[in-house]
Amino acid sequence: MLVFIINRLIQAAGAVVVMSMLVFIGLYLIGDPTAMLVSPEANDLERAAVRQAFGLDQPIWMQYLTFVGNAVRGDFGRSFLTGQPAMQLILERMPATIEMVVVAIGFAVLVGVPLGMLAGLRPKAASTKAVMTVSILGFSLPTFWIGLMLIMFFSVYLGLLPASGRGSTVNVAGVSLSVLTPDGWRHLILPALTLGLAKAALIIRVTRAATREVLPMDYIKFARAKGVRPRRVVGVHLLRNILIPIVTVTGLEFGQAVAFAVVTETVFAWPGMGKLLIDSIIILDRPVVVAYLVLMVFFLIMLNLVVDILYMAIDPTAREKVRDQ
Amino acid sequence: MIPTDNARAQDAGSLLSIKGLKTYFATRAGVVKAVDGVDIELAKGEILGLVGESGSGKSITGFSILGLIDPPGRIVSGSMSYNGKDLTALDEEGWRQLRGGDIAMIFQDPSMTLNPVLRIDAQMIEAMQAHANVGPAQAYARAREVLVMVGIPSPDERLRSYPHELSGGMRQRIAIAIALMNKPGLIIADEPTTALDVSIQGQIIHEIKKLCRQVGTALIWVTHDLAVVAGLADRIAVMYAGRIVELGTAEEIIENPRHPYTKGLIESVPSRSTRGSRLHQIPGMTPSLLNLPQGCAFRERCAYAVSACGDEPLNTVEAGGRTYRCWNPLGGPRP
């Protein structure tokens, strides 16, 4: 088990190195951030001074090595734009994103798994057809459009929910959270719903497919032949077996939503990381972009580790495989 | 020696009575008449072998008795009663109580019947708790007890295992133990040894027979292999294309088959006397159940077919309770 975790961490380190190199080269090729760092009226001398101050006069590999040297000491450089430490800038925004995504995915699972199971158990029911049709809409309609429609309806037409911002937050151990205040929740609902609807649609389809695959299995029929109550057949025998694909998809979607929540965050002016990333890319604020992607690679690999540990909790053969490694 | 079927049925009383059971599947291609008018009378403690080629409707007969036919299948007609209880009148909860309580079933493939993600103890305890209001400790004790009965060493260790940690033979023993959990009056065993090694097959057959005799459990043993039931069953029912074409005591069927199909099955069984010589295979294929020929379904494969076979053969009942459906039955002992 420990070996398994250590293996994963080594993998993570490798991925971070490759990733940071690619981002470095990519941003270098896209353009020169000097323009952003100096005023348009500056003369060549001033430009050169700034370039030197930020190390931009160095060859790319030199810049990269400097970056790595600092990064291993936890210093990811300062934002070209604000001068704040890049990592700090991102971490400040992270709780807002994670909070929204957790609520969105939580909603998606709570809605998607039962509906998906129902659809799988009753393939011919009218309700199933309705659910499946809505779910197709759910993931084929663009997120921003769903967001705008929700704003139109709940904020503009009904005037029930605010359309932007985080509302009041509570500070817990240096992390500000909206989920702890009623006003925060009111702000959270629409963005989380927007993101969650598409995810729920996906989870419904995965759950339904898994249900239909497991249902004809002999062990389900055998459980019924034992006289096990229908509720237990579905809630234990079936559910335990469909959990594996559901956990996989939920994990993937969670990671994706955290790393790229930008559309939802933009529509609802939600002050999360996604918005920060896009802004930084546009102005070639390299330290922020690189720090962000390094953080995300690390996060996604940790998330994968969590998913694998969940597999082991669900599937005894997966446990065996890890033990054999 | 066990008394003959009729004597037995009168002595011990009837346990299961099925008349005119028809189970059809409405498929896109048409109606599949998987079970098409089956009658079974089973006495308490009796062992019946249900024999036939693949696709003859043996499993569907078994599942019908447990009310486990899923759409597009449906029991279209027939009466079934168990211990005097009318099964066709049962609601879903009534069926549930019957399954695993009064009538237990063992499936063919032990690698598929146990849930891969649940421990053996959970799968055994739930089988008991579905029928008796007992705590987990009591159910565990019973699980342990039946595991010992079916000859599993170190039962506590097995109970803590997951199915994939056990061999095929071990899993099938566990499935048998699960069937015994609630002391059912009848066990339907659907080819439970087909997927196992021949040596383990023999052991398991021997043990099941012993257990059923000890406890007085009736057994319907489904198989395509006449040799398996020859030494196990009191009576044998031979099934073809959804019907029972011949029924009699094991001895009668093996020694003196009336139906040419039964004869064909016997000749296709390898035995000591035929070793080395070529086995007879019944010519032709099982007909499609979608469009069975008029009259006897076996007609086109039958060497004894006569013109009368174009009509539906009636069920002939001999004195002693032996039955067959054939216009041109074989007579006399086997040469």
Ligand SMILES: Nc1ncnc2c1ncn2[C@@H]1O[C@H](COP(=O)(O)OP(=O)(O)OP(=O)(O)O)[C@@H](O)[C@H]1O
């Ligand atoms: N779900 C279904 N839909 C359509 N036809 C079915 C279905 N299930 C079974 N049948 C048909 O019913 C017939 C009898 O099937 P059954 O499983 O009882 O055969 P069997 O005698 O048990 O054969 P085997 O020895 O292969 O297990 C088969 O011809 C099969 O095609």
Ligand SMILES: [Mg+2]
């Ligand atoms: Mg079968």
